[in-house]
Amino acid sequence: MPTLREIAAERPAAVRVFEKYDLDYCCGGHRPLEEACRERGLSAAALMEEVEADAANAPEERDWSKASLAELIGHIVSKHHAYLNNELPVIEQRMAKVLGKHGANHSDFLPQLAELFAALKAELEIHLRKEELILFPAIEELEAAAEEGRRAMPVPFGTVKNPIRMMEHEHDGAGAALRSARELTRGYAPPEDACPTFRALYHEMEALERDLHAHIHLENNILFPRASELEAKVR
Helix, strand or coil: CCEHHHHHHHCCCHHHHHHHCCCCCCCCCCCEHHHHHHHCCCCHHHHHHHHHHHHCCCCCCCCHHHCCHHHHHHHHHHHHHHHHHHHHHHHHHHHHHHHHHHCCCCCCCHHHHHHHHHHHHHHHHHHHHHHHHHHHHHHHHHHHHHHHCCCCCCCCCCCCHHHHHHHHHHHHHHHHHHHHHHHHCCCCCCCCCCCHHHHHHHHHHHHHHHHHHHHHHHHHHHHHHHHHHHHHHHC
């Protein structure tokens, strides 16, 4: 039977499940999975099924270019904004642990990676609020006006293209930060002395990168162009 450490090293997604049930996969990770589960009254087989389910990422198949703008916005907020709101604090905590334990041995990149992530997190949190409080309601009003056959209500920023331009600029900054993070981590290849927590950090940052790429695609390539086109018809 594999140990908690071995499972966490081979399947980084298992870290979340282990933490959910307070199973020590790092310092006490030498214990076999069955032994650790038995101590907590858990089924090892059921726990591994949960790990597999958590790791599964269903591909995005829907053609969002044909959905209503309100529905697309709802999807972006419920999936991608919710993901960031959940994951950014988790990665922040993991980064602090890794920096505290491995920062001295990897001073050539870990402090810079931590600083880069802190700046990205702060920027994204403000970015999400601006979209949810300012831009997205304005886009939804454009669509409502078109559906009701009326002129859209005026907005204080003149045209929806102004906040869109700002959001696209911030997307560019996030993309640059992601590229820098990938370069610093050599493609998220953990060093030889990386513990399960270190490996989990890389797994989570790479997942963050994938989600942000999908997120930005939906906004830059679908939502924003359609909103700009619609505004020309109802203002």
